[in-house]
Amino acid sequence: MPVVHLAAGDLNYQLEGPADAPVLLLSNSLGTDLGMWDTQMPAFTEHFRVLRYDTRGHGQSQVSAGFYSIEQLGRDVLALLDHLDIRQASFCGLSMGGLIGQWLGINAGARLDKLVLCNTAAKIANDEVWNSRIDSVLRGGQQAMRDLRDASIARWFTPAFAAAEAEQANRITAMLAATSAQGYAGNCAAVRDADFRQQLAAIELPTLIVCGAADPVTTPADGRFLQQHIAGAQLLELHAAHLSNVEAGAVFTRAVVDFLRQ
Template sequence: MGFVKLADGELNYQLEGPEGAPVLVLSNSLGTDLQMWDTQMPAFTEHFRVLRLDTRGHGKSLVTEGPYSIEQLGRDVLALLDALDIQRAHFCGLSMGGLIGQWLGINAGERLLKLVLCNTAAKIGSPEIWNPRIDMVLRDGQAAMIGLRDASIARWFTADFAQAHPDQAKRITDMLAATSPQGYAANCGAVRDADLREQLASIQVPTLVIAGTEDAVTPPSGSLFIQQQVPGAEYAEFYAAHLSNVQAGDAFSDRVLTFLLDR
């Protein structure tokens, strides 16, 4: 665990795995923190130096005045790589992390080896969805975050998974309740304002797109759109809702490793 100083605060990160191995950056979804990737760590650290970070406004990272932008969050990732003297890395992001990955692929492809975009879209939702949520969170603070946590179980996991694995579901959704309301609202603004649909074709790095069959937040149609726009992109789909890395577990990890390790 460590912190990198940015111009306006500190970014929390964790770096694990064999020194000298290729670096794999993992980027969290809206309302979670770097521990959302715990399921993947045993498999990923066998092959990679894994760099996880708490996106600005989440976990132990800085909370600054919003709204944020996906470009701002992407530049945070580049600043982290620069601070750790990492020239190029693989990148895997889920949901909002997937938007950050798309921005990096479009604007900083020379820093990427391969790109994995999970449970995401080039445009997620609309202002009519995001603005009331932002207003509620800024008005009601932590009470709103607790309410969002309780509602998120049905969005993040299928009912059968949540029932069979209540501890896993609770571990992840508790991250949402612990997220800074100001940071969450600022990140909602970043997701609301992002629309990368017209720029996807400029991504030149090898890309894998992953979707969840039961994902109502970012349905497979949005993932397939990315796959069709990014030259040569691969596509995989798992029985899962929004957090396929948790629900699909080992199958998710195996598919990502197959893609990243394919020479």
């Protein structure tokens, strides 16, 4: 896979779809990699030049030292766009990817066409949650990541989906077990420190907010907060837990394509 060489390390990416189509950039959730979007790719590449990447510390991208920030991850996106000479793109990010999308919408809106914020919040959880998780994975290393995989199924998917689509659920949660403990901890710190509750009004892009009715991590109330504070934002609530693009794949994909092609 191609990589872009950044000052702080390499960023792994894939660029697929018609060369003359508008660009859609996909940003993964905490503990996954660009493969989390596989369900969407056949439909997305019919209409868009799809750019997806492994966020710093994930997948095949560089695990740089220390804790990260959402600003740093957002600037990685801008560097990737610059490397590929892409002036403007629509952006779709889920959970942590949605935080990156908020930062971009607030600070680099001119580089974006439309914004899709999925299963995310202006502020996700509290410091105690993230500090405990950071301590756990830094102490336990990859065994702690495997333990997180086992615990994540109930957060990421409804029980009905996890039972009926066990192979798909296992494919996604295996990404978490394979994520570097150091990279995961660095990104946990980025999510912990992100708080855009007072800045959302600066987003002036056409925005679609997607939430899962059964999401225990970023709830429908979080989605409604985003909608209320981003002028003109649309809200879609799906029957899903945290990874709505996987659990409600067909409905999610159709809604995003329809929104981006309006």
